[in-house]
Amino acid sequence: MSALPPFANEPILELRRPAVRSQLIDALSAVDQTLPLEVPVMVGSDVRTADGAAIDSTDPGDPDLLVARAAVASERDVDAAIAQASAGFREWSERSGEERATALIGAAAWMRERRLELTALEVRECAKPWPEADADVCEAIDFLEYYARAGIELDRGRPILQVPGERNELRYVARGVTAVISPWNFPIAIACGMTAGALAAGNTVVLKPAEQSPGCALRIVQALRAGGVPPAAISLLPGEGDVGAALVRRPEVSTIAFTGSQPVGLEIIRAAAEMAPGQKHIKRVVAELGGKNCVIVDADADLDEAVPAIVSSAFIYAGQKCSAAARVLVHEAIADQLIERVAGATRVLVVGQASDLGTEVPPVIERSAQDRVSRYAALAESQGTVVARAELVPERGWFCPPTVAADLEPGSPVLDEEIFGPVLAIERIRDVEHGCEIVDGLPFALTGGLFARDPATVRYVRERTPVGNLYVNRGITGAMVGRQPFGGNRLSGTGTKAGGPDYLLHFVEPRALTENTMRHGLVV
Numbered sequence: 275m276s277a278l279p280p281f282a283n284e285p286i287l288e289l290r291r292p293a294v295r296s297q298l299i300d301a302l303s304a305v306d307q308t309l310p311l312e313v314p315v316m317v318g319s320d321v322r323t324a325d326g327a328a329i330d331s332t333d334p335g336d337p338d339l340l341v342a343r344a345a346v347a348s349e350r351d352v353d354a355a356i357a358q359a360s361a362g363f364r365e366w367s368e369r370s371g372e373e374r375a376t377a378l379i380g381a382a383a384w385m386r387e388r389r390l391e392l393t394a395l396e397v398r399e400c401a402k403p404w405p406e407a408d409a410d411v412c413e414a415i416d417f418l419e420y421y422a423r424a425g426i427e428l429d430r431g432r433p434i435l436q437v438p439g440e441r442n443e444l445r446y447v448a449r450g451v452t453a454v455i456s457p458w459n460f461p462i463a464i465a466c467g468m469t470a471g472a473l474a475a476g477n478t479v480v481l482k483p484a485e486q487s488p489g490c491a492l493r494i495v496q497a498l499r500a501g502g503v504p505p506a507a508i509s510l511l512p513g514e515g516d517v518g519a520a521l522v523r524r525p526e527v528s529t530i531a532f533t534g535s536q537p538v539g540l541e542i543i544r545a546a547a548e549m550a551p552g553q554k555h556i557k558r559v560v561a562e563l564g565g566k567n568c569v570i571v572d573a574d575a576d577l578d579e580a581v582p583a584i585v586s587s588a589f590i591y592a593g594q595k596c597s598a599a600a601r602v603l604v605h606e607a608i609a610d611q612l613i614e615r616v617a618g619a620t621r622v623l624v625v626g627q628a629s630d631l632g633t634e635v636p637p638v639i640e641r642s643a644q645d646r647v648s649r650y651a652a653l654a655e656s657q658g659t660v661v662a663r664a665e666l667v668p669e670r671g672w673f674c675p676p677t678v679a680a681d682l683e684p685g686s687p688v689l690d691e692e693i694f695g696p697v698l699a700i701e702r703i704r705d706v707e708h709g710c711e712i713v714d715g716l717p718f719a720l721t722g723g724l725f726a727r728d729p730a731t732v733r734y735v736r737e738r739t740p741v742g743n744l745y746v747n748r749g750i751t752g753a754m755v756g757r758q759p760f761g762g763n764r765l766s767g768t769g770t771k772a773g774g775p776d777y778l779l780h781f782v783e784p785r786a787l788t789e790n791t792m793r794h795g796l797v798v
């Protein structure tokens with residue numbers, strides 16, 4: 275393989291161009307012709323379509339529209355997938371980093387060729403608005419390209435101290451079978467990223483995607499196989515949480531890469547700690563979990579910058595990004611002004627179908643999410659003051675009006691729990707130190723934001739905040755692979771950051787070799 279060019283992020287589409295917009299609309303009509311997608315269980319080269327039990331994924335904006343019908347993996351499928359992944363491990367792990375990178379880069383090329391189609395599928399299956407769906411596909415391509423390079427690098431090992439008469443070597447080798455269990459909110463990027471990380475490091479993967487987005491997951495597996503990942507190295511097990519739980523229990527699984535909610539993540543960590551008969555590894559769980567992300571706004575903040583950034587961080591994709599802004603902690607000197615401006619900007623948000631290019635806030639993913647968000651919105655009303663609600667909300671689909679609440683009672687669940695929907699709380703703080711105390715008091719530590727002009731304030735907050743990703747004077751979502759390695763601390767996760775230089779270390783074990791070369795000399 276000739277040397278790869280340095281990693282660069284996949285450029286996003288220029289959606290302001292009419293030609294690009296019409297290409298997207300054409301891509302959506304073309305995708306619509308193919309619906310519903312049949313998503314099979316894919317175990318090695320075997321493909322089993324739904325013969326009885328099936329999971330339907332529907333358009334959140336039009337719940338009667340069936341987007342994909344997925345077979346449901348049985349216990350027998352889980353066994354077969356694990357057997358395939360175990361049998362295929364040696365061959366895949368013995369390939370060089372370059373060979374594995376070639377397959378991942380081939381998968382990236384497959385996605386690049388079908389970018390518009392993949393974007394349109396996300397618009398339908400997960401109601402991701404066009405810019406967000408496009409960014410998600412770009413991120414998936416980025417993960418493939420970035421981890422391909424990181425895998426080559428890791429394969430070389432690390433330099434360590436050498437002394438006369440001794441040769442020392444530090445290598446990293448794949449751990450074995452990885453179970454990837456993914457969420458729906460970045461339906462291609464996150465499942466693809468975890469899978470690509472494990473594969474790049476030489477592991478085989480069994481992917482259990484979210485039940486809400488099996489169609490997107492099918493495309494990931496097709497991309498990887500088209501790129502040259504052998505079928506035994508990547509299997510697809512669609513299903514609900516019980517399929518994920520069955521994978522976690524299997525003794526052959528050495529690593530579990532999970533992204534999702536905190537309760538499920540903690541349950542996986544607990545289950546993975548139980549030794550099963552025949553188990554030869556201590557299972558490693560990479561868990562990227564939820565957050566309750568706060569933005570501190572100091573008295574000297576530039577509100578022209580802060581207001582749009584807060585509103586988009588809170589409401590883009592209906593607040594369903596793990597990085598979304600959930601709480602604003604604003605200096606009391608400018609609180610009234612900020613509340614008025616955020617409220618005004620929220621009232622005029624365009625709530626609509628993800629497929630409409632003008633939509634700013636799409637529906638939430640499913641009925642249970644709509645119910646959950648409505649419960650928190652009602653609590654906000656009874657425990658605080660609702661200062662804004664976007665009232666123009668379509669009737670069909672799982673829409674929730676973007677809502678801003680202020681002056682909530684301390685201890686309100688609206689302040690303490692992850693809502694994962696378009697509800698933003700604004701609180702008054704005495705000063706930045708007070709804001710930092712509130713942030714430090716939370717068990718979550720995923721993303722956070724600060725709007726302030728004084729560099730000393732920026733330094734102070736950087737030292738005080740425990741969050742995994744702190745954004746200063748900008749929105750708090752939209753981490754880019756290679757530029758903003760992403761992941762939370764505390765109860766928000768155990769990871770070493772997706773899209774960062776340490777991510778692949780999750781999927782390897784280090785091996786050191788020391789050879790006495792004194793008597794026989796160094797054989798090269």
Ligand SMILES: NC(=O)c1ccc[n+]([C@@H]2O[C@H](COP(=O)([O-])OP(=O)(O)OC[C@H]3O[C@@H](n4cnc5c(N)ncnc54)[C@H](O)[C@@H]3O)[C@@H](O)[C@H]2O)c1
Pocket residue numbers: 455456457458459460464482483484485513514515516517518519520522533534535536538539541542562563564565595596597692694720760761762766767
């Ligand atoms: N930190 C991050 O990088 C990040 C990124 C995206 C989403 N998230 C979080 O993900 C959540 C939203 O995603 P979701 O609704 O898909 O999460 P979820 O926890 O409900 O589901 C995630 C996956 O786990 C599976 N699952 C459910 N129960 C299981 C069990 N007992 N054992 C094994 N697997 C099981 C599901 O089927 C799905 O595939 C939010 O909390 C969000 O903050 C975090």
